Amino acid sequence: xxxxxxxxxxCHVKGxxxxxxxLRLFDVELEIHEIExxxxxxxxxxxxxxxxxxxxxxxxIGITSLPQTLPEEIDEDFLKNLHRILFETxxxxxxxxxxxxxHEYPIKEGIPNMxxxxxxxxxxxxxxxxxxxx
Amino acid sequence: MLPTPNLDHITxxxxxxVYEPAEDTFLFLDALENDIEFIKNDxxxxxxxxxxxxxxCVSTFLGQLLGDGATLLLCTDVNPFATAITVKTAIxxxxxxxxxxxxxxxxxxxxxxxxxxxxCFNPPYVVTSSEDVNSKNFIExxxxxxxxxxxxxxxxxxxxxxxxxxxxxxxxxxISDNKPDEICERMWRDYKFQFKISASRLxxxxxxxxxxxxxxxxxx
Numbered sequence: 001x002x003x004x005x006x007x008x009x010x011c012h013v014k015g016x017x018x019x020x021x022x023l024r025l026f027d028v029e030l031e032i033h034e035i036e037x038x039x040x041x042x043x044x045x046x047x048x049x050x051x052x053x054x055x056x057x058x059x060x061i062g063i064t065s066l067p068q069t070l071p072e073e074i075d076e077d078f079l080k081n082l083h084r085i086l087f088e089t090x091x092x093x094x095x096x097x098x099x100x101x102x103h104e105y106p107i108k109e110g111i112p113n114m115x116x117x118x119x120x121x122x123x124x125x126x127x128x129x130x131x132x133x134x
Numbered sequence: 135m136l137p138t139p140n141l142d143h144i145t146x147x148x149x150x151x152v153y154e155p156a157e158d159t160f161l162f163l164d165a166l167e168n169d170i171e172f173i174k175n176d177x178x179x180x181x182x183x184x185x186x187x188x189x190x191c192v193s194t195f196l197g198q199l200l201g202d203g204a205t206l207l208l209c210t211d212v213n214p215f216a217t218a219i220t221v222k223t224a225i226x227x228x229x230x231x232x233x234x235x236x237x238x239x240x241x242x243x244x245x246x247x248x249x250x251x252x253x254c255f256n257p258p259y260v261v262t263s264s265e266d267v268n269s270k271n272f273i274e275x276x277x278x279x280x281x282x283x284x285x286x287x288x289x290x291x292x293x294x295x296x297x298x299x300x301x302x303x304x305x306x307x308x309i310s311d312n313k314p315d316e317i318c319e320r321m322w323r324d325y326k327f328q329f330k331i332s333a334s335r336l337x338x339x340x341x342x343x344x345x346x347x348x349x350x351x352x353x354x
Contacts, residue, residue, distance in 0.1 A: 004232070005208070008246055009241050010244075012240050021245070033230070038204060041180065041205065044180045045181075045206065048180065087230075110221065111217050111233050112235070113214060113235040114234060114236035114241035115235060116240070
């Protein structure tokens with residue numbers, strides 16, 4: 001699971017509605033898989049990232065080369081570093097833990113598993129209502 | 135014409151656990167290929183999402199059409215065998231994509247709210263009893279659509295409204311039994327989505343359609 005994907009995931013246990021993003025990473029095993037650098041695509045994706053969540057997550061796994069806030073001027077060096085961290089760094093094994101309810105979502109062979117059992121799962125209708133409030 | 139993604143890494147054993155690409159899958163590829171200029175120029179997708187990716191054939195193909203690394207390709211499937219194979223199919227075809235084992239988009243909303251530019255769904259569409267929809271067998275879950283084959287499709291429709299960006303497009307495979315007119319009417323009535331038939335084919339006894347939906351901009 002790449003960090004870009006982690007930035008899109010939050011806890012969806014029934015009733016877990018605050019402090020459920022980002023999920024905290026534990027016991028991670030990382031691999032680097034190179035992918036072609038595409039600065040236009042990266043720039044178009046930037047506004048969709050939750051930068052604070054991304055930085056705190058990168059810090060958790062020992063990556064501290066990124067600034068706390070997005071710089072005004074974005075140069076190619078910045079983008080290349082970001083590309084490496086966002087798109088080339090894969091979490092192959094580990095777990096994601098909710099800071100609010102402590103539910104653990106496993107990551108195995110690079111794939112996160114967000115499935116919940118019936119008691120834990122929130123109704124889709126409730127998620128829609130929350131999304132509309134944003 | 136781009137060739138179908140290479141699936142030779144998938145064994146007959148694997149096909150006991152994941153839906154094997156068939157006429158419906160290939161119709162989906164046709165629709166995407168026919169639309170590629172529109173997708174590249176008018177949509178210029180940043181985030182693509184496929185629900186129920188199965189072998190990953192459709193998203194891998196989309197990745198090949200757009201060029202590796204040109205967009206974020208996300209795939210979900212409720213079947214962990216499927217998400218594992220989805221990743222392998224992409225790698226086999228030199229495409230990078232991201233797979234998440236989850237039910238529909240659970241865990242991805244609200245983060246993906248109004249952010250998905252290309253949304254693809256080849257649903258379980260076969261008319262069956264309601265019980266079959268929740269089968270313990272993943273292959274059955276891949277095709278059992280319940281009453282009018284619509285039970286899973288109907289759960290997806292409201293999520294489309296949450297997920298699609300302002301110029302995003304939703305591609306949905308249906309058959310005649312699913313009452314596509316009713317689906318289109320509902321999408322217009324409830325969410326003001328415009329629609330057209332992107333591709334169709336007679337496959338044996340089934341008439342299959344790829345429906346394409348997008349937001350009516352003038353209403354915004």
